[in-house]
Amino acid sequence: MNLQNDLILRTARGEKTERTPVWLMRQAGRILPEYRKVRAKTGGFKELVETPELACEVTIQPVDILGVDAAIIFSDILVIPEAMGLPYQMVESKGPWFEKTIKNAQDIENLKIAQGDDLQYVLEAIKLTKNELNGRVPLIGFAGAPWTIFAYMIEGGGSKTFSKAKKFFYTYPKESHLLLQKITDSTINYLKAQIIAGADMLQIFDSWAGILSPDQYKEFALPYINQICNAANEVPVTVFAKGAFFVRKEMGKLNCRTIGLDWNMDPVESRALIGEDKTLQGNLDPCVLYADFSTIKKETEKMLRNFGAHKHIANLGHGVYPDINPDNVKCFIDTVKNFKH
Amino acid sequence: MNLQNDLILRTARGEKTERTPVWLMRQAGRILPEYRKVRAKTGGFKELVETPELACEVTIQPVDILGVDAAIIFSDILVIPEAMGLPYQMVESKGPWFEKTIKNAQDIENLKIAQGDDLQYVLEAIKLTKNELNGRVPLIGFAGAPWTIFAYMIEGGGSKTFSKAKKFFYTYPKESHLLLQKITDSTINYLKAQIIAGADMLQIFDSWAGILSPDQYKEFALPYINQICNAANEVPVTVFAKGAFFVRKEMGKLNCRTIGLDWNMDPVESRALIGEDKTLQGNLDPCVLYADFSTIKKETEKMLRNFGAHKHIANLGHGVYPDINPDNVKCFIDTVKNFKH
Numbered sequence: 001m002n003l004q005n006d007l008i009l010r011t012a013r014g015e016k017t018e019r020t021p022v023w024l025m026r027q028a029g030r031i032l033p034e035y036r037k038v039r040a041k042t043g044g045f046k047e048l049v050e051t052p053e054l055a056c057e058v059t060i061q062p063v064d065i066l067g068v069d070a071a072i073i074f075s076d077i078l079v080i081p082e083a084m085g086l087p088y089q090m091v092e093s094k095g096p097w098f099e100k101t102i103k104n105a106q107d108i109e110n111l112k113i114a115q116g117d118d119l120q121y122v123l124e125a126i127k128l129t130k131n132e133l134n135g136r137v138p139l140i141g142f143a144g145a146p147w148t149i150f151a152y153m154i155e156g157g158g159s160k161t162f163s164k165a166k167k168f169f170y171t172y173p174k175e176s177h178l179l180l181q182k183i184t185d186s187t188i189n190y191l192k193a194q195i196i197a198g199a200d201m202l203q204i205f206d207s208w209a210g211i212l213s214p215d216q217y218k219e220f221a222l223p224y225i226n227q228i229c230n231a232a233n234e235v236p237v238t239v240f241a242k243g244a245f246f247v248r249k250e251m252g253k254l255n256c257r258t259i260g261l262d263w264n265m266d267p268v269e270s271r272a273l274i275g276e277d278k279t280l281q282g283n284l285d286p287c288v289l290y291a292d293f294s295t296i297k298k299e300t301e302k303m304l305r306n307f308g309a310h311k312h313i314a315n316l317g318h319g320v321y322p323d324i325n326p327d328n329v330k331c332f333i334d335t336v337k338n339f340k341h
Numbered sequence: 342m343n344l345q346n347d348l349i350l351r352t353a354r355g356e357k358t359e360r361t362p363v364w365l366m367r368q369a370g371r372i373l374p375e376y377r378k379v380r381a382k383t384g385g386f387k388e389l390v391e392t393p394e395l396a397c398e399v400t401i402q403p404v405d406i407l408g409v410d411a412a413i414i415f416s417d418i419l420v421i422p423e424a425m426g427l428p429y430q431m432v433e434s435k436g437p438w439f440e441k442t443i444k445n446a447q448d449i450e451n452l453k454i455a456q457g458d459d460l461q462y463v464l465e466a467i468k469l470t471k472n473e474l475n476g477r478v479p480l481i482g483f484a485g486a487p488w489t490i491f492a493y494m495i496e497g498g499g500s501k502t503f504s505k506a507k508k509f510f511y512t513y514p515k516e517s518h519l520l521l522q523k524i525t526d527s528t529i530n531y532l533k534a535q536i537i538a539g540a541d542m543l544q545i546f547d548s549w550a551g552i553l554s555p556d557q558y559k560e561f562a563l564p565y566i567n568q569i570c571n572a573a574n575e576v577p578v579t580v581f582a583k584g585a586f587f588v589r590k591e592m593g594k595l596n597c598r599t600i601g602l603d604w605n606m607d608p609v610e611s612r613a614l615i616g617e618d619k620t621l622q623g624n625l626d627p628c629v630l631y632a633d634f635s636t637i638k639k640e641t642e643k644m645l646r647n648f649g650a651h652k653h654i655a656n657l658g659h660g661v662y663p664d665i666n667p668d669n670v671k672c673f674i675d676t677v678k679n680f681k682h
Contacts, residue, residue, distance in 0.1 A: 161628075166626070166631070167628055171631060213605065243605070245586050246607060264586070264587055265587070287510075288511060290504070317554075323504075
């Protein structure tokens with residue numbers, strides 16, 4: 001199927017384009033009243049993730065309502081631990097929770113390596129969405145980075161310090177690598193299946209990258225991201241490692257097309273560290289969208305000038321906060337679309 | 342009173358010293374069974390903070406038990422908002438909570454500027470501790486940085502994103518500056534009173550620095566830290582802005598003696614950015630203390646080599662986690678003390 005708008009794919013590949021493409025992390029979600037209406041019909045977040053027709057519906061909403069240049073499949077990074085043998089629950093206003101966690105080598109041994117088939121509901125949602133989108137914009141698939149998934153598997157939920165997970169690295173380094181490899185193999189299977197199902201590009205989210213020291217990140221995180229980039233790159237891949245300012249130079253050497261920046265990372269400095277080859281994605285402070293239209297416009301334009309006319313995909317530096325007014329999101333998107341470099 | 346061990350003061354002043362001094366953020370606290378015993382006699386954390394004899398006792402414990410080169414007064418950064426008119430509670434296993442928060446200009450108008458006298462219990466604890474220490478090691482006083490205090494005043498407690506506080510910056514920039522100035526004036530009064538009471542050095546904790554964008558940090562955080570450094574520097578001042586990797590160059594220009602680094606910040610890169618003048622403090626990953634003795638020793642020695650022989654105060658890159666074994670803390674301290682550059 002030919003895409004009517006392939007701006008984001010051309011930008012990711014490094015081509016010069018007529019304008020900067022734009023989408024938002026968490027664009028399919030609680031900011032939209034239309035999303036909340038669909039969700040209210042279900043038993044909650046997880047049922048929505050696991051029902052392809054509904055996941056498809058909320059994935060497409062921001063394309064219709066906000067006018068973004070890409071859709072991202074509505075899902076969760078925690079489908080992978082579940083497919084490996086650790087089911088999760090999403091507890092309202094508390095976040096994810098795992099009944100079983102990884103405590104020792106035997107627990108790791110007991111985990112299976114997930115196959116694409118184990119996540120049939122996601123693949124089904126991707127196929128449906130591709131069909132429904134009918135070529136309007138590309139569809140982004142995604143997965144969590146191995147360290148972030150590892151962190152949830154050890155902690156059993158969110159944490160301020162993820163000290164249990166980091167303790168595991170220091171006390172069981174060999175077992176840590178075994179577990180990270182199992183997660184990586186599962187993730188590669190999953191992402192390859194997403195490509196076959198129709199994903200036009202992929203993003204790897206390393207949400208807890210900033211918790212690790214530079215040494216730990218280079219030992220326990222980056223090599224596994226690298227494996228994924230080498231194995232599942234039939235489509236352009238974006239790596240977004242939140243807080244990992246300290247490995248931007250190394251990120252420039254990954255076999256991927258785009259590096260995501262959070263709002264702490266200066267675009268000009270990041271470009272110098274990452275080099276000229278990659279496309280950069282980001283990085284407006286999500287809180288700017290609380291401001292009035294003129295501030296949103298001013299800050300967005302400043303960001304666009306800082307990144308320059310090419311090899312930039314406009315986005316926030318993190319997921320959009322759920323209580324942001326959709327009109328303010330629209331102001332951000334329209335500012336990007338109307339900007340002349 | 343003459344100090345028998347003034348290693349940390351000489352190092353902070355930039356002098357060459359016989360070895361690297363060492364202490365730990367949160368060294369007076371839950372890691373020590375002796376602390377937990379004192380605390381069990383009270384109604385909780387806040388009563389301990391507000392009872393000078395007990396605050397003195399737990400302040401000195403790590404000097405006796407762990408052998409650190411400095412004591413830090415047992416207190417909390419939230420005594421300032423309380424002295425300004427917003428009382429806080431420390432909710433067990435949940436953290437701080439404010440009944441009243443700042444919502445508008447009138448709320449800011451209603452706040453008073455704290456005077457040293459308003460925090461008599463802290464000053465009393467400092468005097469008692471100085472007396473009890475009897476010159477064994479220097480005593481560190483401290484306060485929160487204005488942005489971090491501002492964040493608690495708006496949010497009313499901890500937060501993952503501090504989006505309410507950042508929204509306040511974008512929606513009420515003028516009022517934000519008024520509030521930050523009131524906090525700054527209060528903090529200067531408080532720190533000056535700490536010096537008079539006997540504090541030998543001071544530390545400013547900007548715990549939530551890493552939440553702000555570089556632009557916001559330069560507008561709403563750094564200028565107020567700068568005011569404090571200019572006003573209360575009769576003793577050496579340390580600025581520790583966790584996560585503010587993006588303003589290390591600017592930190593090098595503050596009128597303070599020491600810059601604290603968190604465990605994400607590379608010592609060599611930080612030295613290059615901050616310049617040769619400042620002493621650096623930090624920055625072992627607090628999770629290293631979960632490992633075995635040989636790993637702790639190896640990682641601590643690697644850190645010491647990275648910082649070099651002079652202008653370095655050894656510490657963790659964050660407060661010590663409460664469930665760390667005190668023997669492991671002792672291993673860290675002894676490694677620093679026995680290391681030959």
